[in-house]
Amino acid sequence: MQKQFQHQLQHQLPFLKDKKLLLAISGGIDSMVLLHLFHELKFDITVAHCNFSLRDAESDEDEAFVKSTCEALKIPYFIQKFDTKQLALDYKLSIQLAARKLRYDWFSELLVDKKLDFVLTAHHLDDEIETFLINLTRGTGLEGLTGIPVKNEQIIRPLLKFSREAIEAFAKENKIKWREDSSNASNKYLRNKLRLDVVPILKELNPSFMHSFQNTLDNLKQAQSLVDDASRIVYRKVVQEEENQKKINISELKQLQNYEAYLFQWLKPLGFSAWEDVYGLVNAQSGKQVFSQNYSILKDRDFLIVSEKNTSDHKKKYNVNKEELEVKNPLNISISKVDDISNLSNTTIFVDEEKLIFPLVIRKWQQGDFFYPSGMTGKKKVSKYFKDQKFSLIDKQNQWLLCSNDEIIWIINHRADNRFIANNKTKNIIKLQTK
Incomplete structure (x- = not known):
């Protein structure tokens, strides 16, 4: 030995x-x-x-x-x-x-x-x-x-x-x-x-059982290696990895003869075990979800969206004081005073400082929230905006709002509110930009 x-x-x-x-x-x-x-x-x-x-x-x-x-x-x-x-x-x-x-x-x-x-x-x-x-x-x-x-x-x-x-x-x-x-x-x-x-x-x-079992194990390990290789190749074709979530293309998935086996390989490491429910999501109505201890899978139209559960953030609020030049939690936002407006985008907005009530608050969306979308007339429910923009349930849960006295300034990285945006006549312009 x-x-x-x-x-x-x-x-x-x-x-x-x-x-x-x-x-x-x-x-x-x-x-x-x-x-x-x-x-x-x-x-x-x-x-x-x-x-x-x-x-x-x-x-x-x-x-x-x-x-x-x-x-x-x-x-x-x-x-x-x-x-x-x-x-x-x-x-x-x-x-x-x-x-x-x-x-x-x-x-x-x-x-x-x-x-x-x-x-x-x-x-x-x-x-x-x-x-x-x-x-x-x-x-x-x-x-x-x-x-x-x-x-x-x-x-x-x-x-x-x-x-x-x-x-x-x-x-x-x-x-x-x-x-x-x-x-x-x-x-x-x-x-x-x-x-x-x-x-x-x-x-x-079987007097040779130990030897036979060792051979069986070796064969099973080789078979597992083949499964792992195939799983990685198909994963690259079917799954889109985005920030904080994975999107499984259902149409591409259903073209696979044994798509349930691939779902098992990809999702087992995330703690999922209710496999009949997981497999059932492929043909379920949009909005249905399956949970493991730390993750969720959402059926959202043409995708299964896998993301880490983040329920603890829903009621959290983060204050932004007037003297702050940078926010690091829950998002990285730079704050600066500028003389003019340039390079306006979803991730960069310009607001009128005189219209703000500090401390500003960053929080999640709540039922009943509304805002006045820039570029439009009148107000709109945030829930309706999410629906029009085709936000998934997980997108809604992950979305942060910047507020002044509980009025929405910015659906961060998406749309500013008309009531707060600066123009060429604004004396004190503040630039907000996510990194």
Whole structure:
């Protein structure tokens, strides 16, 4: 196994050489083999051990074991004790999810604070099988069946090619000591139930199951690579990226034989999961929306508009004082006194200072708002202006207004109000320009 491991490091993970590595060591057989391999190969390693306080004295004994091993091998180490049950209650998480959050949050802090390069974990081939089966039972796309990635940003998993059986044989051959986790013998958790009850049957049915599974994973990963390539190519043809939103051309999308698969690829990373509702938007009436935790999709005539939810801004107001020369929130607007009017545009307007009541206010549109559009006679409801200009619901939600004493001066970057615009007779002209 050691030769195979060295070969993998040289060909698949060559960037680890001369890096400062943080090894996640629980004290179990997998992590102790990981520690032994990197120590023998003389890498620059530091150990991190999490005591989740879930098994009373046994957890403390694991901690003491890791500590004594590191001291004997002269390896620097960090140990952190967590109140996992309390965090699970506070955040309404399962114990497993709470432990995962605590573990990886702490690892990230250590990487920054101690100037380390990567976190290494001892996940192996049997873990991949269990993850595959968990995702399969819960329902997943192709990506959920491709296993655990060897590299995920700063997290590296060097043992994924090795089975638990191979790791155990190596540990015994090299007289490596480890701690047994008594919770692994319980089938209370789904992962343990698969490990104890399901995987042994698969191995019994096919003595070459581990090898066959590894081949299957490799094939699935290649298929996922093809899907990713196709997704990127089609994305460039069908999706227009604009400021703060993406517009999916429905006509172009419907020409694709399997457009639902493309929507899945593009939208899954944004947290969408109600796929029947998402797919239904393609043929829905304008105005219908589907939401994830942080994003929304709006059906707007010929487009599906994907944007980040921004509801917190709706009631916010930003004051602009008389002495200010520049506004930075929520938009970047320069304010200057000028002698004449030139280069008038949607993004540059000129107003009469004597007609303004400070502080000016930047806010969102509200029901009942009206203004007197420049170049027109009479007033107009802002909602009617939005409709005439074919604003989508998201455009309306994102639009800012500049107001004086709650009267609209400017639908910013679109239309000024006749009541405030300067002319050649204006004595004090103020130029407003968005950047």
